[in-house]
Amino acid sequence: MQRRFGYSEIDAFLAEFGISPPGNVSSNSKWVYSKVALSGVAEDVLLGIAAELDLISRGAGFASVTEPRNWIGTRLVRLFISHISKDKLKATRLKDCLLPYGISGFVAHEDIHPTLEWQSEIERALHTMDAFIAVHTPGFSASFWTQQEVGFAVGRGVKVISFKMGEDPTGFISKQQALARRDRSAEEIAKEIDQLLSEDPRTAERLKQAKASLAPSPQRDDIPF
Template identity: 60%
Template sequence: MRASDRISLIDKMGRELQARFGYAEIDIFLAHYKVEKPQCVSTNSKWVYSKEALRSVDEATLLKMAGELDVGFPTGSPAAIGDPQNWIDTTDLKMFISHLSDHRDKATRLKECLASYSISGFVAHEDIEPTLEWQAEIERALRAMDAFVAIHTRGFSESVWTQQEIGFAYARGVKIISLKMGEDPTGFISKQQALPRRDRAAEKIAEEINSILAKDERTSAKLQAAKRKILDGIPF
């Protein structure tokens, strides 16, 4: 991480901690990551207090803390060019899986089930290594994706990050699939019929997503080509 990016990230994390918590809660948050609370901070500012505590935290821990706070790098950063790490050299159809961090287990399970259909899912809280600039990696995935699925669990519409991801996908014009799991889609995508979860397991949801993508003109050719690559590599 560049020194300027580190300074910017710590500043944003400090402001987020200031907005969310009191001093006691900030200390609990720091202790969770084995970060010692600062000593002899001369100003009565939770922002300054938090920044002082974060100043010497190692990069991997700092990025984990930033991920929990949903704080990252500036949108449009030059670092967000290229493919994310897990899509480098893949021939699969690339699907961004938008989800709340509390439900990353559902996103990861769906990703695992989609893999058998030559669909490579991107799950932010799983596919970003601790040493990578996490928001830049998310932007890479949003720029590189062929399709987008949103897991609408309760509170999804209230997350700034998931709504930005949807806006990115909508502006790019990629195929968007809304999976309803407790909340209806809102905003621009509310007019599109959502895919209901009902009582179906992830395997069945993945099967239906594959069917939807196979019929859509924006994704059908890419999906067929990805599956053909798999077949071509199987010995007779």
């Protein structure tokens, strides 16, 4: 960091990982400043920082951290929520309603910090997700990006849920029975997603462990669904 950043840039970079600027540092060295800031930080967060700085060589005998920023250190089930940009608020609303069930959603338009390379963060989420949900709003099947995400999920063999919200699933996942929106609220849909994940052997045990680690958290209810 001392070679790449100034002091204010170090603070901004570390803030992305929830690390506050250090207090009084009796040195004019950015190396010392960074060392003090990182003192006591959890190992998984340090590895995430190292990966972001390209200090970890993936696949060469070194530790590999590929989680996106919002999943680093999580014990919850990691659910990739695939959606088109115009419906990001619907995806965010669903994400908020899933959290009480021990499910941490990844919504690209919300979870990627402006200073992080967006495509790399999406790839990290796809590589480390436990399950995948496609939010089939009108225009989903025409999106180049969402179709790539669907193909990635099918190729990895993770649990895939098709959520029909105005458009029928197409392609590889069209043969699966879709979860229908009907007139149900986001809370009701989240409950059914929880049920689907709890019944699938690929996610059941992880979901059980995730629920055991839960702490109460507030929900947002200001986004229409």
